[in-house]
Amino acid sequence: MTPNETVRIDDLPVRDELRGKSPYGAPQLDVPVQLNTNENPYPLPESLVARIAERVAEAARGLNRYPDRDAVELRTELARYLTRTGKHPVAVENVWAANGSNEVLQQLLQTFGGPGRTAIGFEPSYSMHALIARGTGTGWISGPRHEDFRLDVAAAEKAIAEHRPDVVFITSPNNPTGTAVAADAVLALYEAAQAARPSMVVVDEAYVEFSHRDSLLPLIEGRPNLVVSRTMSKAFGAAGLRLGYLAAHPAVVDAVQLVRLPYHLSAVTQATALAALEHTDTLLGYVEQLKGERDRLVTELRAIGFEVTDSDANFVQFGKFPDTHAAWQRILDRGVLVRDNGVPGWLRVTAGTPEENDAFLDAVRELMKEQER
Ligand SMILES: Cc1ncc(COP(=O)(O)O)c(C=O)c1O
Numbered sequence: 001m002t003p004n005e006t007v008r009i010d011d012l013p014v015r016d017e018l019r020g021k022s023p024y025g026a027p028q029l030d031v032p033v034q035l036n037t038n039e040n041p042y043p044l045p046e047s048l049v050a051r052i053a054e055r056v057a058e059a060a061r062g063l064n065r066y067p068d069r070d071a072v073e074l075r076t077e078l079a080r081y082l083t084r085t086g087k088h089p090v091a092v093e094n095v096w097a098a099n100g101s102n103e104v105l106q107q108l109l110q111t112f113g114g115p116g117r118t119a120i121g122f123e124p125s126y127s128m129h130a131l132i133a134r135g136t137g138t139g140w141i142s143g144p145r146h147e148d149f150r151l152d153v154a155a156a157e158k159a160i161a162e163h164r165p166d167v168v169f170i171t172s173p174n175n176p177t178g179t180a181v182a183a184d185a186v187l188a189l190y191e192a193a194q195a196a197r198p199s200m201v202v203v204d205e206a207y208v209e210f211s212h213r214d215s216l217l218p219l220i221e222g223r224p225n226l227v228v229s230r231t232m233s234k235a236f237g238a239a240g241l242r243l244g245y246l247a248a249h250p251a252v253v254d255a256v257q258l259v260r261l262p263y264h265l266s267a268v269t270q271a272t273a274l275a276a277l278e279h280t281d282t283l284l285g286y287v288e289q290l291k292g293e294r295d296r297l298v299t300e301l302r303a304i305g306f307e308v309t310d311s312d313a314n315f316v317q318f319g320k321f322p323d324t325h326a327a328w329q330r331i332l333d334r335g336v337l338v339r340d341n342g343v344p345g346w347l348r349v350t351a352g353t354p355e356e357n358d359a360f361l362d363a364v365r366e367l368m369k370e371q372e373r
Pocket residue numbers: 037038099100101102103126171174175204206207230231232233239242243244
């Protein structure tokens with residue numbers, strides 16, 4: 001047998017495009033204040049934990065059987081939630097769910113991307129879009145953004161016309177910048193994408209519950225090539241659950257079923273998500289608190305003297321640092337973990353509890369003093 005350490009990834013017959021690459025992953029360091037992965041800092045309330053236990057126990061009694069392959073009850077409740085909060089009526093036929101919105105996005109690229117096809121995103125943006133493109137054999141095009149990180153609609157239209165991508169990603173609010181996109185900008189890019197190919201436009205709304213703006217969900221009406229992707233990882237405080245979903249024309253829901261694995265969403269996941277949806281109002285109450293904390297971070301960081309990008313998400317991008325990694329490390333040395341997303345000069349902090357945010361602000365105040373010295 002060959003000793004483990006002598007065989008590396010590149011010694012295996014892996015696909016060419018995976019050679020020399022590293023897996024996605026933010027550092028999971030054991031420090032007192034972890035504000036690096038845009039999680040919700042509030043644990044689920046005990047009443048919800050008890051309800052999850054009840055619903056999971058019920059599901060456990062049927063675990064000898066495969067789960068509902070079409071997750072109809074869960075999709076019905078997600079549709080109800082979207083209708084209530086998205087200012088647009090959505091039915092079960094419009095909704096599809098998977099293990100995190102990453103899996104939703106992967107299924108979309110398996111369906112509408114793939115070998116010989118391309119997808120575009122306007123960067124800096126959520127780096128998994130490019131990685132899921134790579135994993136599905138979809139060519140990746142890095143589209144432009146304004147210097148101040150807003151979407152540059154004219155430049156984006158031009159890039160779409162030039163590259164004629166099969167899939168267009170619009171992330172609103174965008175990660176890591178926090179910037180939201182107006183409905184008329186999405187419509188302009190949708191028109192450009194239809195004129196160029198036509199192609200699918202995927203609006204990634206992972207953070208929309210934290211936005212000052214309304215959801216772009218109503219735009220799916222009459223636009224079968226537009227998909228809105230959502231997650232329970234952020235607003236529902238359930239990153240560990242792994243539940244993402246999309247809303248679109250029923251034909252899109254039918255299309256992704258061509259690539260989904262059978263029974264991809266376990267009975268335990270479905271039961272847990274249903275329990276969480278029963279507690280929507282309580283969980284959205286935490287979102288209101290976090291929005292207040294996010295706005296406080298923006299104000300205080302500016303008062304300290306940092307440049308701060310306007311944020312519609314549960315995180316804030318701030319800078320500018322002559323040496324981004326050194327700044328990240330100095331903040332870490334004070335027990336606070338933020339994220340270096342590889343945007344030169346800028347770091348990103350997730351809004352935590354008031355106490356965590358105070359610890360972060362103390363750390364960056366000291367950092368600013370050091371920089372001034
Ligand atoms: C913009 C965006 N989309 C999607 C996701 C994926 O979320 P999940 O797979 O947990 O639903 C994230 C996670 O950070 C994100 O930032």
